Amino acid sequence: MxxxxxxxxxxxxxxxxxxxxxxxxxxxxxxxxxxxxxxxxxxxxxxxxxxxxxxxxxxxxxxxxxxxxxxxxxGGKHAASVTAAVRQDRVMAGDIALPAALRGCRIGPWRWRGPGVRISRVVIPAAPDAHVMLIKVGAGRHLPHHGHSGTEFTLVLKGAFSDASGRYARGDLAEADAQVEHEPVVDQDGECICLAALEGQMRFQGLLGRIVQPFVGI
Ligand SMILES: [Zn+2]
Incomplete structure (x- = not known):
């Protein structure tokens, strides 16, 4: 890949x-x-x-x-030769293969958060206050428009989206800092599922933002 x-x-x-x-x-x-x-x-x-x-x-x-x-x-590009064992297992959860990193986390049900947008809360047992979620957005739809006060990390698990910084497909990770007011839009040929986490707090904008905001606990 x-x-x-x-x-x-x-x-x-x-x-x-x-x-x-x-x-x-x-x-x-x-x-x-x-x-x-x-x-x-x-x-x-x-x-x-x-x-x-x-x-x-x-x-x-x-x-x-x-x-x-x-x-x-x-000067030390070859310093490491350690072979880390990264688990490649996949845990099936409904319609996607979840990363092994999510094992042990509590994955909530998909909840409607606007036209074409569903969100599932991910709870890390050791850090229950962390803002982590799965986001499922329909083909051709915009991800919720928002800015944020810290860096937002978004990993594509299925499908693809594009924003001003390029196109993101499975495996791609977007880091958007607080200055970015981005509005990602999903490809026309299928839904997109992402794993997203925030450092700092998200501030959604508009009606959809007011719907989503209570969910993420801000
Ligand atoms: Zn990489």
Whole structure:
């Protein structure tokens, strides 16, 4: 599978370091199941992180840790040769094959959230307040129009959508930061199902937003 859109290096580094919030980490883990390139990048970050921890006193792990790690990577592309076992199992849940990363999560029923839009709440037992959901949007429909105060991570599980930054198909991960007012529209030839998580809080706009907003608990 060839994907066009991947998590940023910063996101993968935060994932490798265990500092990404639970919701976004779940979405990234689901992407890693589908993307060998990003699995390799995470292994590299983990190896670099381990080397840094061994070589530096704790006080040195400061705000420039990201820049230092990225700089190290430029000269250390082959640092990692660890083979991480990424579970490729799929759990069937109704009409889609859910990523293995969702095992152990509570998956709510599809609930109507506007014309052509259904949402299923995903609860991570260890982080029940995390904003994670499955979104199912009909062919040719817009995803709910919204902005957000933090980064939004959206992984396509089925179908495809497009927005100003390109087209996203199965396995592609969109990272939209707080400045983005995006309005993704689903392909005409079939519905789209995404796994989405928020860092920070979402602010929906318009009538649909007022319908969705209570659901996501904001
Ligand atoms: Zn990737």
């Amino acid at each position: 060839t994907m066009q859109h991947h998590p940023s290096d910063e996101t993968l580094l935060r994932y490798a370091a265990g500092t990404l919030e639970a919701g976004p980490a779940l979405v990234v883990a689901a992407h890693l199941e589908l993307c060998a390139d990003c699995r390799e990048q995470v292994r590299t970050f983990e190896a670099v992180g381990g080397a840094m921890l061994e070589g530096l006193p704790p006080a040195e792990m400061s705000t420039d840790a990201l820049e230092r790690a990225l700089a190290l990577l430029d």
